[in-house]
Amino acid sequence: MSRSRRKTPIFGHTTHESERDDKKRWHQRWRARERATLASAAPEALADHVTLLLNEAGNVWSMSKDGKTWWPPGSQVLTAERIARELGRTPRERAALKKRLLRRWMTK
Incomplete structure (x- = not known):
């Protein structure tokens, strides 16, 4: 799964x-x-x-x-980028956080 x-x-x-x-x-x-x-x-x-x-x-x-409610994928990406900007310290950490958030939201 x-x-x-x-x-x-x-x-x-x-x-x-x-x-x-x-x-x-x-x-x-x-x-x-x-x-x-x-x-x-x-x-x-x-x-x-x-x-x-x-x-x-x-x-x-x-x-x-x-x-x-419907949460469009485009809004999910924007939200993940905003959260990653707020919490991530380095560009690499921000990218990993964004990727992790999007995977968690789109899994069952």
Whole structure:
């Protein structure tokens, strides 16, 4: 996977890498409410049971990531150059930093 590249540079608005913990909590809440509903239902009513709607267990807007945005490669290069200018001391160090940033942003 060291050579895998992102086909489209779309990134989430977040400081979190993934929504794994949010999805895990959401599924726990959803399953707990389903179990409670099934436990309290009469045996005759189980055939008529309708599962909970997705939004009844949680809100997608309260998760860590809040939307996505397109980050064009040209803007990525400009941002990498600006960061390298600020942090790099020598031309060689600036070039290595720019290259490292671009590789990190474009990998999966």
